[in-house]
Amino acid sequence: NRTLRHIAESTGGRFxxxxxxxxxxxxxxxxxxxxxxxxxxxxxxxxxxxxGWHRLELKxxxxxxxxxxxxxxxxxxx
Numbered sequence: 001n002r003t004l005r006h007i008a009e010s011t012g013g014r015f016x017x018x019x020x021x022x023x024x025x026x027x028x029x030x031x032x033x034x035x036x037x038x039x040x041x042x043x044x045x046x047x048x049x050x051x052g053w054h055r056l057e058l059k060x061x062x063x064x065x066x067x068x069x070x071x072x073x074x075x076x077x078x
Contacts, residue, residue: 012070041069051077 005015016031018024045054055072 009068010071012068014068045073045075049075051075 001015001017008015014034016027018027041058043056053072053074056070058067058069060067
């Protein structure tokens with residue numbers, strides 16, 4: 001589970017676990033609730049970015065909340 005959690009969170013997602021059929025129902029209900037409070041932001045990097053890892057940072061201004069997002073993106077060499 002630790003590896004799956006790491007993959008999900010490092011790509012901007014969330015890891016959900018369900019150890020039993022009853023927990024599975026609760027987990028699906030929690031996912032449906034979370035999906036009703038989502039926004040999608042799009043970011044297009046400028047052309048000509050240097051190859052390598054580019055960190056992204058998102059912050060809320062004047063509001064409280066939780067942000068789940070990718071930590072950055074990779075630009076391959078040309």
